[in-house]
Amino acid sequence: MEKSKLILNTKPKIGLIACSGENLVEGTITRVATRIVVEKLRPQITTILCQPLFMAGDIKHKGGGKEREFAKIHKTITVEGCEEACGKIAVERYSAPAAATIYIQDIMKKYPQLKPESKEELDEDGLKLAEIVAEEIATTIDELYNSQ
Amino acid sequence: MTKKVYIIPCSGIGKVYGSICRQAAYRVGNDLKPGVTAIECLPLIVKGKKEVVDELKKNKVITLDGCTALCAYYDVVNVIGEPDAQFLSTSVVQKNRDLKPEPTIYPLGENAKEVMEIFAKEIAEKVGELVDGEK
Numbered sequence: 372m373e374k375s376k377l378i379l380n381t382k383p384k385i386g387l388i389a390c391s392g393e394n395l396v397e398g399t400i401t402r403v404a405t406r407i408v409v410e411k412l413r414p415q416i417t418t419i420l421c422q423p424l425f426m427a428g429d430i431k432h433k434g435g436g437k438e439r440e441f442a443k444i445h446k447t448i449t450v451e452g453c454e455e456a457c458g459k460i461a462v463e464r465y466s467a468p469a470a471a472t473i474y475i476q477d478i479m480k481k482y483p484q485l486k487p488e489s490k491e492e493l494d495e496d497g498l499k500l501a502e503i504v505a506e507e508i509a510t511t512i513d514e515l516y517n518s519q
Numbered sequence: 520m521t522k523k524v525y526i527i528p529c530s531g532i533g534k535v536y537g538s539i540c541r542q543a544a545y546r547v548g549n550d551l552k553p554g555v556t557a558i559e560c561l562p563l564i565v566k567g568k569k570e571v572v573d574e575l576k577k578n579k580v581i582t583l584d585g586c587t588a589l590c591a592y593y594d595v596v597n598v599i600g601e602p603d604a605q606f607l608s609t610s611v612v613q614k615n616r617d618l619k620p621e622p623t624i625y626p627l628g629e630n631a632k633e634v635m636e637i638f639a640k641e642i643a644e645k646v647g648e649l650v651d652g653e654k
Contacts, residue, residue: 394563421533423590426590427590458562460566
């Protein structure tokens with residue numbers, strides 16, 4: 372896995388929203404991949420937005436409103452586990468159009484040999500895919516961050 | 520026809536308590552109360568996908584939250600109405616002070632797994648009550 376790049380944080384951070392869908396292994400992959408990005412690959416220039424908190428944005432006293440405000444004024448990437456694109460739609464509905472959307476299934480098509488099965492606990496293939504997805508997210512982050 | 524019990528975890532991604540909710544939902548659905556429970560994606564519910572909303576309205580719903588923002592609870596209330604039960608994973612630690620979960624969100628640490636197991640049993644008990652109430 373690519374090591375974290377030390378970047379002087381002088382520009383606005385990039386927001387990440389993972390669909391985290393509970394019913395699909397792809398949802399778990401979005402979740403793990405996003406954590407890899409914010410913890411290891413691009414910790415200095417990213418922030419993770421909690422999908423349920425974002426969607427429940429009316430709970431302003433608990434921080435939900437802040438998540439929506441962040442996505443209004445920062446570039447935000449949504450990471451989707453299926454074609455429903457819940458994250459993308461929510462960001463567009465409550466904040467502003469997402470700066471980029473990454474569909475896990477598009478990436479999975481490029482690696483047909485990897486067949487993740489367990490949504491509960493990612494198996495070896497699932498973890499490999501999560502790392503591949505994390506790298507793709509990191510590449511998109513660099514493009515967006517550098518274009519600011 | 521007996522109603523199913525849908526378990527809707529918040530799956531918050533910023534703190535370990537969201538992960539505990541997610542794993543507890545799987546534990547109940549797969550091991551403790553298989554056959555009578557089901558899981559649905561919270562984002563899909565909030566998006567308002569008709570088939571999902573209709574299905575939940577016809578069945579029982581339990582929400583699991585990882586913090587006092589109660590996102591899963593409020594999201595479900597907004598779309599479906601009041602759930603049949605709601606749980607907060609932090610309450611397990613309030614009752615078991617020696618079990619401070621590790622902050623790692625993935626994979627869960629040993630204490631976090633133990634909290635998850637206790638939490639799952641509490642949820643399974645409620646599932647049993649809801650299912651029995653249907654008979």
